[in-house]
Amino acid sequence: MKKQPSHDACISKCATNDYIDQIKEHLPSDQLLLELANFFKVFGEHTRIRILSALYQRELCVCDLVEILEMNQSAISHQLRVLRTSKIVRYRKEGKNVYYTLDDEHVYKLLDDGLEHIKENSP
Amino acid sequence: MKKQPSHDACISKCATNDYIDQIKEHLPSDQLLLELANFFKVFGEHTRIRILSALYQRELCVCDLVEILEMNQSAISHQLRVLRTSKIVRYRKEGKNVYYTLDDEHVYKLLDDGLEHIKENSP
DNA sequence: TATATATATGAATGTATATTCATATGTTCA
DNA sequence: TGAACATATGAATATACATTCATATATATA
Known part of the structure; x- marks a missing residue:
C-alpha cells in the first residue's frame, strides 16, 4: 500500500x-x-479574433472583412488561411467571392466562454 | 425599410x-x-498547455512540474508567471514551496472544449 | 479575348516571445 | 548565522510569425 x-x-x-x-x-x-x-x-491573435468576432455575427466574404476590419486584403487572406487550416472556419466559393463562416458550435462556445472569463476578470 | x-x-x-x-x-x-x-x-503554447494539463489533475508545486515535464526550472517559472498574470492559475505559498492550481471552472471548461474539438477533428 | 475584380500566396522584414544562463530572493534548519 | 533548497527574474539569444509588397490565380463581363 x-x-x-x-x-x-x-x-x-x-x-x-x-x-x-x-x-x-x-x-x-x-x-x-x-x-x-x-x-x-x-x-490567440488580435487580427484572427477580430475576424472570428465578425464571422460570429454572420457569413462574410473576404472583401467584407477587409472593410469591417479596415485592413490589408493580403493580411486578411493570410489569417483566413490559418483559420481554414485549423478547421475553425469553413468557406464556400460563389463566383468571384469566397464566403467564410465559423466552422461549428465549438467555435461559438469557445468564444463565448473566453469572453465570459474576460468579463468576469475585468474590473 | x-x-x-x-x-x-x-x-x-x-x-x-x-x-x-x-x-x-x-x-x-x-x-x-x-x-x-x-x-x-x-x-496556445506547448509548455503552458502541458503545465495546465498537469494542474488539471492536481495541485502541484514548481518542482513537481519540473519533474513531470522534464524541463528547466527557470522555463517553468517563467511560464507560470505568464499563467499567473493572466489569472489562469492561482498559487499559495507553503514554506519553501509554491503550489499552483487552475484558477476556476472556466479554465477546466476551456481545456475540455478544446480537447473535444481536437478529438473530433483528428482522424 | 481583354479587362476588371476577388482572392490567394511567396518572399522579405520586423516584432514578439520561449528558453537558457546567471543570479537574486526567500525559507528552513542545523 | 550560514548552508541548502525552492522559486523568481533579468538579460541574451534564437525562433516563430504577422504584416506588407509584389504577383499569381480564378472568375465575370464587356
Missing part, C-alpha cells in the same frame, strides 16, 4: 510515492497537447 | 446597405478583443 503524499511537502521529494509518475501517465500525449496548443494559438 | 442584402453578392459592394457598418457596431471593442486574444494566446 503506497503512502499518500502529504500536501504539506513537495511530493516529488517524498521518496516513497509515485505520484509524479501517475500524473505523467495520465497526461494526454505530447502530440495531442501540441495540437491543443496550436488550436488555442489560432484564437 | 432597408433592403436585405443578398447572400449572393459581396454585401460591401451593395451600395444600398449598411450591413458592414452594423457588423462593425456590434463588434466588441478592440480593447476587449485584444484581451480575449491575449487570454487565448496563453493557452
